[in-house]
Amino acid sequence: xxQALLAGILVSVACAVAGTFMILRxxxxxxxxxxxxxxxxxxxxxxxxxxxxVGAAIGAAFMIGGITLIxxxxxxxxxxxxxxxxxxxxxxxxxxxxxxxxxxxxxxRILFGEILGISKQSILIQLGASVVVVITAIIxxxxxxxxxxxxxxxxxxxxxxxxxxxxxxxxIALTVIVSFxxxxxxxxxxxxxxxxxxxxxxxxxxxxxxxxxxxxxxxSMYTGLLISYHLQLAAGxxxxxxxxxxxxxxxxxxxxxxxxVKITQGVKHES
Amino acid sequence: xxxxxxxxxxxxxxLVKEGLVAESSGxxxxxxxxxxxxxxxxxxxxxxxxxxxxxxxxxxxxxNGSGKSTLxxxxxxxxxxxxxxxxxxxxxxxxxxxxxxYLGQYHPSGFVLPLRxxxxxxxxxxxxxxxxxxxxxKDEEIIREAMxxxxxxxxxxxxxxxxxxxxxxxxxxxxxxxxxxxxLVLDEPTAGLDAAGRDxxxxxxxxxxxxxxxxxxxxxxxxxEAAMCHQVMLLARKVVALGSPxxxxxxxxxxxxxxxxxxxxxRIQVLECQHGHDGSEQTGSGKSGx
Numbered sequence: 163x164x165q166a167l168l169a170g171i172l173v174s175v176a177c178a179v180a181g182t183f184m185i186l187r188x189x190x191x192x193x194x195x196x197x198x199x200x201x202x203x204x205x206x207x208x209x210x211x212x213x214x215x216v217g218a219a220i221g222a223a224f225m226i227g228g229i230t231l232i233x234x235x236x237x238x239x240x241x242x243x244x245x246x247x248x249x250x251x252x253x254x255x256x257x258x259x260x261x262x263x264x265x266x267x268x269x270x271r272i273l274f275g276e277i278l279g280i281s282k283q284s285i286l287i288q289l290g291a292s293v294v295v296v297i298t299a300i301i302x303x304x305x306x307x308x309x310x311x312x313x314x315x316x317x318x319x320x321x322x323x324x325x326x327x328x329x330x331x332x333x334i335a336l337t338v339i340v341s342f343x344x345x346x347x348x349x350x351x352x353x354x355x356x357x358x359x360x361x362x363x364x365x366x367x368x369x370x371x372x373x374x375x376x377x378x379x380x381x382s383m384y385t386g387l388l389i390s391y392h393l394q395l396a397a398g399x400x401x402x403x404x405x406x407x408x409x410x411x412x413x414x415x416x417x418x419x420x421x422x423v424k425i426t427q428g429v430k431h432e433s
Numbered sequence: 434x435x436x437x438x439x440x441x442x443x444x445x446x447x448l449v450k451e452g453l454v455a456e457s458s459g460x461x462x463x464x465x466x467x468x469x470x471x472x473x474x475x476x477x478x479x480x481x482x483x484x485x486x487x488x489x490x491x492x493x494x495x496x497n498g499s500g501k502s503t504l505x506x507x508x509x510x511x512x513x514x515x516x517x518x519x520x521x522x523x524x525x526x527x528x529x530x531x532x533x534x535y536l537g538q539y540h541p542s543g544f545v546l547p548l549r550x551x552x553x554x555x556x557x558x559x560x561x562x563x564x565x566x567x568x569x570x571k572d573e574e575i576i577r578e579a580m581x582x583x584x585x586x587x588x589x590x591x592x593x594x595x596x597x598x599x600x601x602x603x604x605x606x607x608x609x610x611x612x613x614x615x616x617l618v619l620d621e622p623t624a625g626l627d628a629a630g631r632d633x634x635x636x637x638x639x640x641x642x643x644x645x646x647x648x649x650x651x652x653x654x655x656x657x658e659a660a661m662c663h664q665v666m667l668l669a670r671k672v673v674a675l676g677s678p679x680x681x682x683x684x685x686x687x688x689x690x691x692x693x694x695x696x697x698x699x700r701i702q703v704l705e706c707q708h709g710h711d712g713s714e715q716t717g718s719g720k721s722g723x
Contacts, residue, residue, distance in 0.1 A: 186545075186546055301564065301565065302564070304556075304559045304562075304563075304564060305564065307548075307552075307556065307559075308556055308559060310546055311540075311546060311548070311553070311556060312537060312540055314506075314511055314535070314537050315535065315537065315556070317510075317511055317527075318509045318510070318511065318527075318530065318533060318535040318560070319530055319556075319559050319560035320530030320531070320560055320563065321559075321564075362545075362547060365547040366547055366548075366549055366590075366592045367547060367548070367549060367552060368546075368547060368548070368552075370547070371547050
């Protein structure tokens with residue numbers, strides 16, 4: 163349980179940073195696609211006896227390469243390219259898994275995570291990745307901010323829009339790769355989007371958005387783990403459910419508050 | 434009141450003939466020779482020739498799609514020139530980042546970002562410091578001053594997305610001013626501004642010119658903004674005319690630039706007032722009431 167929580171906190175921090183930029187840059191679809199697209203990589207890795215994380219990395223690299231290639235060499239928009247790669251890789255993963263008999267137990271772990279059985283080695287890898295994500299984000303704060311604000315502005319300011327876009331994709335991919343073991347490839351996207359989304363509702367600044375996202379992430383991890391432990395539910399899905407629930411709580415509270423502000427302003431106006 | 438100040442300092446053509454000619458003896462900030470601009474596979478304007486000396490302003494006038502934005506993007510290095518030569522500060526475009534401030538016409542995602550006004554204005558200092566250069570107290574002062582010049586100091590901590598369109602435009606302009614660049618490249622900077630905002634803007638760019646900066650501005654404001662520039666270029670997928678405002682802003686040249694648009698009676702009246710400076714304030718469309 164302690165190890166699971168530790169892993170949860172590390173993953174929450176990485177997801178808060180990567181998820182914030184993912185939302186700000188409008189890269190949610192690619193985040194989702196990466197979560198699912200790594201499946202064939204993991205399946206092949208498990209099949210030949212490599213660590214799943216290596217396969218995930220190869221799968222992610224393949225996806226980003228493919229998306230970039232299609233977007234640059236055709237008139238198709240990036241969401242079409244992402245959709246194609248996403249569904250292609252997912253099907254490939256399912257085909258590989260269905261061909262092999264040795265997958266039944268592993269498959270559940272790949273799809274739904276194994277946060278309760280997470281190894282020390284995995285936690286160390288997650289620690290390393292989280293440090294890389296946070297440091298990269300600090301170094302690239304200016305170009306990331308400009309890029310989210312207006313890519314042309316970034317370019318004119320001397321920050322290559324394409325290069326920093328790729329750095330951002332790398333951060334999202336790295337986060338997905340090290341996070342899938344906690345909640346599984348099916349649900350890892352939830353960790354990227356739900357806490358950062360709730361943070362976006364509350365924050366006036368990007369730093370505070372990340373702070374909220376990390377807080378909500380850790381909160382969801384802890385609550386989700388507790389619920390799954392006591393009610394004997396799937397851990398990964400419980401965590402994601404809690405995080406989405408947190409989003410809606412924040413959303414409703416925000417709307418109630420706005421309405422109250424409007425009403426008080428109306429009263430002031432009349433008096 | 435403030436209009437008068439702007440007009441008195443920069444009445445059309447006056448600066449071109451007097452003081453600033455001497456300054457132009459140095460290398461021009463922008464120099465274009467037989468420049469052809471456009472996008473891959475589509476030429477927008479051929480054969481552009483002009484020099485922009487330090488401390489001078491050039492206005493680009495034309496309808497939508499006439500090539501104004503394309504020329505601006507070529508100058509800042511966002512799109513490569515198709516043929517001919519263009520140098521910016523004696524180098525190829527897109528290499529002197531620290532010296533150029535650019536205001537684009539569209540701000541794709543400015544609305545959803547959790548950014549305060551001051552954060553947006555602060556971005557204007559990024560090109561000066563690059564990836565990791567540390568900003569100090571002086572920068573904060575410059576940022577405050579830029580917000581003050583655009584009249585948005587009291588909005589500093591407000592989220593950008595909560596502001597009106599005009600207030601957002603003021604914020605983007607404050608960002609440009611905060612850069613303290615040598616060359617300002619502005620695409621329709623007064624779009625969405627109210628009369629007070631336009632006044633502040635005209636004052637601010639006048640100050641920038643006095644500081645020695647040069648300005649390239651795409652504008653529809655023939656009456657005031659273009660008139661206070663040293664050169665005016667009329668564009669209609671070709672260079673219709675280039676010269677001082679007095680030479681270029683003639684009804685004939687404008688007719689060719691704008692085609693049908695000019696045919697409204699009232700519009701022609703306004704433009705003719707431009708040439709007899711005195712009456713322009715009274716007949717200027719809706720600007721006197723403030």
